[in-house]
Amino acid sequence: MSETSPKSFQEIILRLQTYWAAKGCAVLQPYDMEVGAGTFHPATTLRSLGSRPWAAAYVQPSRRPTDGRYGENPNRLQHYYQYQVLIKPSPPNLQELYLGSLEAIGIDMEMHDIRFVEDDWESPTLGAWGLGWEVWCDGMEVSQFTYFQQVGGHDCHPVSGELTYGLERLAMYVLGIDHVMDMPFNDPQTPIPLKYGDIFFQTEQEYARWNFDTANTEVLLRHFEEAEAECRTILDQEAVDPKTGKRIIMAHPAYDQCIKASHIFNLLDARGVISVTERQSYIGRVRTLAKLCADAFVQTEAGGWTAQEAGA
Amino acid sequence: MPDLLIELFSEEIPARMQSRAAQDLKKLVTDGLVEAGLTYESAGAFSTPRRLTLSVEGMLGQSPTTREERKGPRADAPEKAIEGFLRGAGLTRDQVEERETPKGNVLFAVIEKPGRPAADIVAEVLEHAIRTFPWPKSMRWADKTLRWVRPLHSILCILSDEEGARVVPMEVEGIASGDTTEGHRFMAPGAFSVTGFDDYATKLKRAYVILDPQERADTIWHDATNLAFAQGLEVVEDRGLLAEVAGLVEWPVALMGEIGADFLELPPEVLQTSMKEHQKFFSVKNKDGRIVRFVTVANRETADNGATILAGNQKVLSARLADAKFFWENDLRVAKSDMSVWTKSLENVTFHNKLGSQAERIDRIAALARDLAPVVGADADQAEEAARLAKADLSSEMVYEFPELQGLMGRYYIEASGKDAAIAAAAEEHYSPLGPSDDVPNAPVSIAVALADKIDTLTGFWAIDEKPTGSKDPYALRRAALGVIRLVLENGLSLQLDQFNDTQFVRHKLNLNHGALDEAQLNKLRDLLEEIADHGVFGAAWRTFREKFKQDGVGALEPVMGAVPDTSDDLLSFMHDRLKVYLRDQGIRHDVIDACLAMPGNDDLALLVNRAKALSETLKTEDGENLIQGFRRANNILTQAEEKDGVEYSFGADPKFAETDEERALFAALDTAEAAIAPAIEAQDFPVAMGAMADLRGPIDAFFEAVMINADNQTVRRNRLNLLSRIRQVCLGVADLTRIEG
Known part of the structure; x- marks a missing residue:
């Protein structure tokens, strides 16, 4: 069963939200602080600890000051979005659930080559590590898939399954866009169509200057x-x-x-x-x-x- | 005789672990079966990204019954002894026999262990194998305590014979055994049951899974080379990549794609590394050896024959190569304008927290390369410049992205800067040899830099006492020492290592004590360096140096310098140990090497090896072998006499006191040998020296046959002992034969 193709960045986000909500996740909002990755949201870091079951999904704006390229690089941004899913204990069909989410955003499993390639995750700043894969779609990394083993120096019992989607890269692939700034943010057919660059090009420049030279x-x-x-x-x-x-x-x-x-x-x-x-x-x-x-x-x-x- | 089929089905197993894991499964299970008495005819192990499979054929249906007889105490032994015997045997008094023996009536227990059905044994062995599996890295999942490489989903375990197949019942943490498996994740989802290995392999193939990794690799290679051949091209062979890719797919489909024209100007190594490391693509070259296409291996067939997949891969590759091109162009700009930007920035890169920055290291290496240049036949200025630039590429963007391209990029960038080709080549070659089979550079400038690099590393870590211990060698110092050995020997270099080691030790001391010493003291250390260059070794240089600075005192430098000779000796003996390993592989015995190590000039490795090889050859001859016996006899008699008499017999043997022809003949033979050996040793012609020594065998044997050393006449006895001493002196001048084991 393949879905219709999404038309915009936000439609991809909305489909992920709908999909994971239907799979029983609490759809949370982004954490209101500057973080380097969705993992830092307490809904992942802290909630992966302890014995209580948990299932959450959310978009997390993430900031990596060193990745700033003044909006010029087609793939690199100092501010970007991650989509994060954390389920504890990790369900036995987590891989199938994940693949379902790719179908939900319009990736046709019959036409593409999806692969789980070894990639162990470690966060030295969080004292955390896990085993899993980077997921490839036609040779492109579209997600990180990790079974948390330790967080904050504590063994995870039970183990959480964590999915992280790099939203811009994934969306660019699904929408067939070569430069992130050209990606439609909302529906291109609407009266006021906005591209990613309309919203973020200027801020990328401003923050790059501040991050690199002014702070x-x-x-x-x-x-x-x-x-x-x-x-x-x-x-x-x-x-x-x-x-x-x-x-x-x-x-x-x-x-x-x-x-x-x-x-x-x-x-x-x-x-x-x-x-x-x-x-x-x-x-x-x-x-x-x-x-x-x-x-x-x-x-x-x-x-x-x-x-x-x-x-x- | 039933067959056993086991499959452990999991989420994707890292490619690099699959083949080892299949072998481990085979070993754990078959060892367990055999130990329990279940022998078998053959076993085979297989792996795919999602499964480990073991097929055991012709296994016993049950373990054989065993009968063990135990002899116990006499029937009239104390109650306690009998009780103990019964307890040990697990029997009661009426179950054991009494037998008459010469020692009276003795109790015998016959313990019979009935055979067990194969299924019971298999279940136990498999559970144990799963729980103790030696994954290099394993994990827990959900709320289980079981560890596996990734979540384990199902266990297929069946025994099959003429009557059909039966599941071996077992369970590991809620995962129960069954007779089902799954095919390809996307092309044939869903479970199916199997009845035995052939049925399993056939049904898997129907479900788009090739079970045998070798078959997958063969398919990939066959298809990839065919695709390339059809275009008049050739796939660049890469066995490591082939094995890895075979571990990433269950149903390999090779697809060949284009590399954007923009990127064809990149160095082929960059294209190849980028495609391999990031994308697991094979490189495809044309007749000129230029890389013009790639082959990617998909895990499925599609309705559009892979067009979508290939387009996606091509797009990803373009993004990757755009990065590589960006690095290449930026780097070339720096290389062509001023490479000192790179060397300068190495000031901020720590090599080791005690040994300072990369820039300081490069200064030391450049100085040593200069010292070495005349010995290896290189121009000193060129050697120094090459050493200064050899590691500049560590600051380049390309090497930051692909560290494995270090050295090679250096060559490209130095070439682009318009410098001499010898300097560019040294950048690429100075890391070599990296392993025992790696090529050794033979261009003089490359040799100078390669030697300097390795000697600086060795002396540095020796200076801060970070030597390899046991299996721990984090700085690869054994490899560095072997590198020095191979560079010297394979280029036939005659050089005194001590001189260069000592010099470099002082340079390290200069660096290490930069803060602790004042400028005047530092200048003195620099002076000392020059002295070493003049004197050859540290000890002599240090004496002259102290003489020179007697007035204004060198006391402050004593602690800095004190340890150099010991440390340097220790390093040389480490290198000798590596040399022994190296020569042993070439068939030279360790005692032969020891005999040569004991001779002067043992820091000249080429000399040392020539001597050892000549001695080794000599010892293989009959004369050589017997000479050792004669030498040993002479040495033993002499040593005993010297101990007994409390004097050293070392001088004054005179033919006029000779009483027999054999004695006189030995005098003459020794004269001849001495006359031949001295100039041969001088000329380092060891075969000639050894030959002359071996010629002594006849006269020595004849002498011992005819003459009694301990004659009553003390003058005659003393003369004969002094004659033995000449034998010893002549032989020891060639090699320390006392070290030869016989």
């Missing part, structure tokens, strides 16, 4: 230190809130600071002020925060903690 590195360095300190301070608080008398571990606010530190590190990297040796140490500092946040999250109810078990 105040002293301020960024200070922000990094502050985020790091704040993250630790938050996690150092007593589990029981003195005001309400309730057990409230602030894993998410602390994790926000970890996300912040990670993004600031990326900006500093783009500004070229981090040497090779320092690089490792910055990554290590962010990883330490991610681990502390993971430690805290598994002490919360969403992370599988129960008063009963804790009392036993």
Whole structure:
């Protein structure tokens, strides 16, 4: 059963949303912070921890300052979209579900060559790794497919299955577009048709200039230190809130600071002020925060903690 | 005799792991079967991206019954002893026999273990194999604790004989065995059942799965070469890629596509690497050897004969090659204008946190390449320049993207900059030889840079005490040492390694102590370098150097320099160890090498090997072999006498005290040998020296036959011992024969 071809970038996103909603995922909204990839959304990082089942899908705007090319490169952007699906425990038919999503956006399985090619995933900043594949469609990588083994230094039990679609690249392929800026964002037949470039070309230029040359590195360095300190301070608080008398571990606010530190590190990297040796140490500092946040999250109810078990 | 068929069906297994995994499955299962008593006629293992398969033919239907007889205590032994025996045998008193023996009535237990049905054994063995499978990397999934390379979906396990096929019942973490499998994921979805291996392989093929990886590889190669041949072209052979691609498809379909005209100007290695690494494409070349097409291997047939798939692949390739072209053009621009931008930027690249940046390393290598140039017959300026540029390409965009093209890109870029071809060639060749079978460069400039590169690496890691230990050799120092050995020997270079090692040690010390020493001290170290160049070795240079600077003191440098001779000796002995391994592979015994290592000038590897080869040949002759016996006899008698008498017999043998003809003949033979050996050693003509030595065999044997050393007359005895001493001296001047094992 092959679907009709989508006409625009947004139609592809909408079809993915509809598809995964129909498969039982909670369709979440993007996280309201700057992140380098959809994995950083707490709906993936934190929710892949602990024993409670989870199924979520969402679009996540992602920023990679070093990838900025002033909107000139047909495939590279410093701001782009990922589509992320996380299901815990990983269902036995996750590969079939995934292939169904490709059909949903108009890829005809009878005409294309889909392959699962070994690609193990590791995020040194999140202290996370998993095994899986990059999925190829006619030789092009269209998704990452990963079974999480460890996140924030914790073994994943049960294991989550994670799917990440690079939306621009996938959409360009489905729509037959050669330069990302030429891709129709909405339906080209509408009274006000907008292309990807109408929306993002100027911002790519603006951010590339800021990322590479203007961002105040002293301020960024200070922000990094502050985020790091704040993250630790938050996690150092007593589990029981003195005001309400309730057990409230602030894993998410602390994790926000970890996300912040990670993004600031990326900006500093783009500004070229981090040497090779320092690089490792910055990554290590962010990883330490991610681990502390993971430690805290598994002490919360969403992370599988129960008063009963804790009392036993 | 039933046949066994096992298939473990999973999500996609990484291509690089498949063939090993199939062999592991075969070994684990068949070993387990045999251990349990189930022998078989033959077994075969197969793999596809989604399955590991094992077929065992002609297996026993059940394990044989075994009978074991155990002798116990006497029937009248204490109760405790009998109880223990019964417990051990698992029998009761009335189940054991009493037999009369010369020692009285003794208890005997006959333990009979009945054979077990094959199915029970197979189930146990297979479960154990699955749970202990040696995947290089494995994972958990869902809420299971089982580990497999990727989620395991089903287990097919059947025994079949004339009466039909039966499932071997078993279960691993909720995955129950059955008799079904699946065909191609897209071309023939859905499960089907099978009754035995032939039925399985046939039905799989009908379901678009070629089970045998070799058959898939053959199909790919056959189809790819046919496609190319039809256009008058040729596929570039790449066995590694062929095996990998065969592990990515169950139903291979080769498709040939075009490379955009824009990209045909790229160096062929760049095209090939980009296509192979990123896309797993085979390169297709024309008659001139230029790469003009590619072959991709799809995993399915389509209604449009692969047109859509090929178009997609072509598009991806264009994007990849556009990147490569971008890198190539940017790099060429730098190369043609000023390559020092690249060497300069290596100042910010750490080679090793103790050994400094790549730029500092290149400075040291360039200095050493200059020192080496006259020895290898290269122009010093050219050798230095080549060393300075050899690693410049590490800063290029292309090498950043494809590290495996280092050196080669250097050659292209240096050529483009208009420099001498010898300098360009050195960039490509200075990493060689990388392995025992890699070619050794033979152009003088390349040799100078290749040697300097390796000696700098070895001395550097020795200077910071990061030597290889056991199986750990993270900086590939054994390979570097073998590289030095092969460069020296295969180019027939005569060079004293000590001198160059010592020089480089001092250069490392200069680098390592840059912060700790003041400018005056650093200048002294630089002076010392010159002294080494003059003196050849560190010790002598250091003495002169201290003499020279006696007034203003060299005390501050003592700690810096103190360890050099020891470290340098240690490195040389490491290289000698590698040399032993290298020569052993060429059939030269380790004791022969030891005998030559003990001689002076052992840092000249070519000399050392010539000596060892000559000695090895000599020892193969009858004279040589017997000479060793004679030498040993002379040496033993002499050593004992010297110990007993407390004196050293080393001088003064005189023919006038000779009493027998044999004695006089030996005097004459030794005169002849000495006269022949000295100039031969001087000329490093070891075969002649060894031949002259071997000629002593007759006179020595005759001497021992006729003469008693320990004569009553003390003058005669002393004279004979001094004569033995001449034998020892003559022989030891050729090689240390005391090391030869007999």
